[in-house]
Amino acid sequence: MKREDLEKLELNAEQINQIMALHGKDIEKHKADLAALTTERDGLKKQLEEANAAIEGFKQLDVDAIKAAADEWKAKAEQAQKDAQAQIQQLKFEHALDQALAGAKAKNVKAVRALLQMDALKLNEADGSIVGLKEQLEKLQSEADYLFESDQPAPKVVAGGNNQSVMNTDPFIAAFKRGAGLKGSDNG
Secondary structure, three states: OOHHHHHHOOOOHHHHHHHHHHHHHHHHHHHHHHHHHHHHHHHHHHHHHHHHHHHHHHOOOOHHHHHHHHHHHHHHHHHHHHHHHHHHHHHHHHHHHHHHHHHOOEOOHHHHHHHOOHHHOEEOOOOOOEEOHHHHHHHHHHHOHHHEOOOOOOOOOOOOOOOOOOOOOHHHHHHHHHHHOOOOOOOO
8 A cells, every 4th residue: 555545545644654554564563574574484484494303313213212203202392392482472572562662752763762771571372462561661761761752842943122221221231230238329
């Protein structure tokens, strides 16, 4: 989907931006799904290669050795599956964290990630949110607000103005003399 196609439909800039943002979220979700599936596929390929190698080895073993090798292969397959699941979980966590930091308007995601206590963060499988992130982000935004884009507009700089000195005016000089008790003032 291109911005030009939406402009041809005579949509205003705000509508186009909203549509493009939704489209971008869909694309990011699909990228994460693709990465997870690729990791799972690679894990399964590795398991298949190990299984084929084990089968070739079984042809030359006796029964007791086959049982031992089968048990060993079963343990390896279970471990490979656990490792693949852990990688998938890590990918999902990383993607959800990047999306959350982008949603929090972090100027530099890597810099903000470096300041987070990662061991205190957990992925909520139900909604894809990061548990514990909100509190850490609030603390960072109060301590290091320069890492995040501001919701407030930039201050307006006004040029020009009256740059006459107030200290050279007659009322100021007279008040100064009165306060110092000098001659030439109204009271002396």
